[in-house]
Amino acid sequence: MTDLGKVDREFFDQRIYPHLGADREDVLLGPQHGVDFGVVEVGGEAVVLASDPISLVPALGFEKAAWFAVHVALSDAAVSGIPPTHLAVTFTLPPEMTDEEFGTVWETFDREATELGVSIVTGHTARYGGCQYPWVGGATALAVGDPDDVVRPDGASPGDRVLVTKGPAVEVAGFLVTLFEDAVDLPDSTVETAKERFWDMSPVRDALTAAAAGPVTAMHDATEGGLQGALVELARAGGVRLDVDSAAVPFLPGVRESCEFFGIDPWAATSEGTLLLTVDSSGVSDVLSALESEGIPAAEIGEVSADETGGDAGSVFLDGEEVEHPEVDPSWEVFEEYAEKVGLE
Structure with a gap:
């Protein structure tokens, strides 16, 4: 453990x-x-x-x-x-x-x-x-x-497209910056922008909007282990391969700066509010349009194919290179460090 x-x-x-x-x-x-x-x-x-x-x-x-x-x-x-x-x-x-x-x-x-x-x-x-x-x-x-x-977690099939809402590390900005604001050495405008991410830390509307809009085949929220962990877990659940283009993944304002300040890999950091989903190719436009109409940022970031790696069922390739589950979320260590630094009980 x-x-x-x-x-x-x-x-x-x-x-x-x-x-x-x-x-x-x-x-x-x-x-x-x-x-x-x-x-x-x-x-x-x-x-x-x-x-x-x-x-x-x-x-x-x-x-x-x-x-x-x-x-x-x-x-x-x-x-x-x-x-x-x-x-x-x-x-x-x-x-x-x-x-x-x-x-x-x-x-x-x-x-x-x-x-x-x-x-x-x-x-x-x-x-x-x-x-x-x-x-x-x-x-x-x-x-x-x-x-x-019911959208089953093991429902992703070859030919589906991979979508994500909000992007990685929303929780690093929204939660950690809000909580440790006095210890965050970033420009005031950046801090205020990061703190606005707090209200993005719920995937409930994302999931219900997407499911009602089109043929969603699987969904998973990117909590501990972040977006990278969620990708691996979704791939394993369905026994499929996910190929993801990192350049297509959105980052909300304030997230990159927050991760750089705390020294956190945004791909591995917990991100309550970020929804990962796979959608039948025929419904991608409908799902993205529905999310946009609700003011929820979203993007198509990759595709699903049959897994032929020969290892454990399910694999994820980011920009052509296979990635594993982070196992340990870096946010926990940062939380403990800054809680001690500011005297948070």
Whole structure:
């Protein structure tokens, strides 16, 4: 297992995958490393499930922190192409969190869930000794819909095109610069531009817009391991080869400068808000147009073909050279370094 961040594929395959409880026929899609959600069938409908920890960083302000937390909770269900419908939330709060601070968090969860048509149906809320920021609970999102509308993570096929929204390292600019603004030695205008990326850190609208617009065959959000990691995970899920042109990949304003300042490889850095997707070639224009109409930057960056490398199923070639999963996300080390530097608790 890696020291920080999600478990690697080897740990998952050895320690987790062999032990998944009862074998039930209603499970349409079970756990896989790097796959965002599972699916069960209930009464002829697909129920998509996805779980994530809840992280609240008080230094962001509780409204911003809660906005980010609820969108993280909903994003893995949204990449199924089925709009999230229900949410279960557990809070294990540190004793020092006040009623007023929690009120701000909960009101934000309610506002965002209402806007997205999501009902919060159950949960658990308590203060406990030993709990501390930022990890203060967990959430499970559900999306209920027609099984035929589920965009499976293993759906990429030869001939499909590879698209991406927003580009790499959105989270480096939006989250790290916002959080460590006083320690960031960049021009004020660049800092302000980078901080604007905070509100780009949700792929929920991206996924639902794309899925409604055209024949999307697979989707994956570029969280830990960044865009490079997401490409490898999507290729492995489908057992296909992805060829990507780096020059075609968009970078949002402020991202390159932020990555250079922190010394982070933008391709390997976590990028909540960035959506990777494959689309049947007949629907590329429709999907790109729909995303553009919603003000979501997107581009076609490559193509899908049969994987003939002879190694593990799935491969990614960036500008003709094969790349592997980064395994360790550089953002974690930077977060720890600057948290200590600014005295963030």
